[in-house]
Amino acid sequence: MEAQASAGERKLGGRVDSREAWLIAIAALIVPSISFGATYIVIVALKPIAADLGGYRSIPAAAASLAMLGTGVGGLAMGWLAERIGTRLTVMMGAVMMCAGLILSSGGEVWQLYLGHGLLVGFLGNGAINAPLYVYITRWFERRRGTALALIASGQYVAGAVWPSLFERAIAAYGWRQTMIGFGVLVALLIVPLAALALKPPPASPDIRTATGPRGQPDRVLDLPAGTVFALLAVASFLCCVPMAMPTAHLIALCGDLGLQANTGALMLSVLLSCAFISRQFWGWLSDRIGGLMTLLLGSLAQATAIIAFVFTQDEAGLFAVAAVFGLGFSGLIPAYILTARQLFPAHQASWRMPALLLTGMSGMAAGSWLAGMIYDYAGFYAPAFATGFAFNLANLLIIGNLVLLGRRTMLRTARAA
Template sequence: MTSQVLGGHPYSQPRETPRGWLVVLAAMVGVAVGLSPVPFYTIGMFAPELSKAFGWSFAAMMGSIGVQSAVVMVSGPLAGFAVDRWGPRRVAIVSLLLFGLCFMSLALSNGSLLLYYAQWGVMSVLGAGTLSAAWTRVVNGWFDKNRGLALGFASTGTGLTGFLIKPFTAWIITDYGWRAAFVAVGLLPILIGVPIILLLFHERRGLAATVGSNEAAEVEEYGLTLMQALRSRRFWILAAAFFLIAFALTAPTPNLENILKSFHFELAQIGRITASFGLAVIAGRIVGGWMLDRIWAPACAFVILLVPALGSWLLAGDTLSGQAALAAVLCIGFGAGFEFDLLAYLISRYFGQRNYGMIYGCFYTVIAFGGGLGPVVYGYAFDSTGTYGTALLIGVACVLTGSVLLLLLGAYPVFTAADAANPQQS
């Protein structure tokens, strides 16, 4: 049996060096130009152009995001298997290249909506190696004491994309047209992502092997296999918790503008209020990561997830002032920024690094399902009742229940070489 550590760290050997922060920088860039943020933040820029060119409805074009979510539920675990089998660096480089080419292929759209969806489906398979599993596995391997903070900084890449890529895409569309814009955006992962990953993104295990050290390799491979994890009660506690958390944190995000509109805010005011969401996401990643390094992660999560619960509760009221609306959006954004960092941290602490990619991929499927379901439920609630109040209160209950479930995970296990062959982990 492994020993348990409640608030400390499950690895006894120090592993943090300045070079690890270069890996974090590379991971941040990889996240920024990957499958998760690039299509999500640019689809709104391309939609009016495609509608004008082919007569597609906005609902039909936004269906591409649904296609991506559905495909990622399958391709996420497969990408995790590839990360464990061939290594995160190789998978990330190949996937960045293929993702860029697939995105560029959207410039060849000919008016067939079915073909357009198929392109998104292929892109979601080939680009799945740019999702969080590859980046967080390598960052985990370089850090122990400051692991949460490192994960937080790495995941701020999505916030940088949200801030920079919209004006870039708008400039290309305005000056050169939407087809050129698809090509220009698709070149970003190829011309920026691939060179930086080749130069800076290295597993500590691989680096240690070049100097004849096996310390890092041992640390990297300790932990549970996927089958051992599936037999663990912690796996199913975490799955239930993150389904509820993903549902509650994702559901309000695409509905924020309509939620505020239901309180009769003017469009310009809605734009100013919702613009703060991205900054709150970045703050949630960094502050949450910093706290994870100092507080037992389930307790840290319980405290931080009270913040988005408060945000949803504020939006569920009968009246809403401008100040309360801004506070609510900041609270929800802060919680949304914490979600993926928390998941990566908990997986590394409770299941180890041995089959990290596959285990993370399984949880990505859970998050994709919960996150995809949430906006639909909220939209249906609004269509049926004309208000989001009941749905938002359900979201409050979900996020609070999920945070309580995390407290059942118990102390961090300490993985050793003897545990690698032990099927009785729990």
């Protein structure tokens, strides 16, 4: 297993929290900054793809959902594979599969779009990149783990800040099919050599339980069965990611419906994701100080506040402001789930618990993107979709709030016993 690297590999890997660890974290940030660009093409080209493939926005929205769902499901399988062949090889394989998926998706048939995005871009592509990188980077850090997770998790937002405006220009000049092909080739040419050179075997991780249940009860977490706590985290991850995906996947189309130009919508999405990148570093810093669960509670409150604002905002300036606030609010959630799992459960379980949480999160994002498209097709406007997202967010707050209370009670009980 990668966590139990040989002595030679440990020597190559260096020490946790070292300068080398941060250089590897930067390389791990660059990889998803490129790879997650693939999922934004169908978002930027949602209207022209829908026009070419039957007129229904739920078709490209479903392709985006399949890519997210495939990334989550693939993370479980690829997390297992990375433990056996190393993260470097799974990332290289993922880049090649993503290239093939975008080429297939450009074929012009609905089934090609779905298969290319669900299987190749998602399951075998980002699935081989995203979850393995999360597990990999936690083995390079101990004291600054939350900050490091926030950094590499920002890759998706770097992709969102950089690529949509470029895709908008490329689609206008060459069409969405040629844009997919060109970007697929670029992904393979950039990620394969970067992974080969930068992703070294990690140092060994001691299997230390932190923030678990009372001493002598290794199967209990927060004074509950460990499986119950993990199931609650998984459900909460799904619930928070449904509303998270709605503005991201449909913001450009919303702008078009309001009479704004396509480049304005692409710029607005870039602003949203640029704000997410900047604030994610703050959330990572904060999570190292207050813990993963409390960060989840604060981030979920911020996301709920922002998504309900989309229901009542119709003008360009207001949408730019709400998009920025949404980006600032929701960006700390995904790495906080990963950090919470690492804090509550043993290190040797990271290779399946982290991908499982990413799967439920990606499933929520897939459901949110598709659900917003379906509600729009039924209602003819986006306000009901955002209101539905707000309801999902409230359910998430109920679960996380109770877990935070359980955590505080457990700490008080432990302090009194000591």
